[in-house]
Amino acid sequence: MNKRELWDKIGRLNCQVTGSASISIHHCQGGTMSVALTARNLNGTKGLGLRGYSDALVIPIHPELHYAGPDAIDGHMGRTSWELKYGHQCDHLDAVGELVECDLWALHALWTGQSERYTPLKTPSKKP
Secondary structure: OOOHHHHHHHOOOOOOOOOOOOEEEEEEOOOOOHHHHHHOOOOOOOOOOOOOOOOOOOOOOHHHHHOOOOOOOOOOOOHHHHHHHHHHHHHHHHHHHHHOOOOHHHHHHHOOOOOHHHOOOOOOOOOO
């Protein structure tokens, strides 16, 4: 799966937090992400747009929770407080992966040249 195919699928999902159809694609980073990557024997490599760890580690969230509102993860609230209130980004990633039938962590490993070192935490239902 390439970036366009992945983002097309994710773009059709509702917000992972509110269920709203109005979404923005958030590159997961900071907060618990470094621990989640380390647990999978992966490095956090920036994506081409230098946002987040890669273009595979993204979730759909409402713009108010992404960048525009007082609870924005990339704004006023910050990642640690956001995760305490709305859940860990890595858990949202796992849920999105199930919805798009793709192991997003394995896709990150593939796109960043880390496939041989990737250690899944559970058996994924689908391959990247």
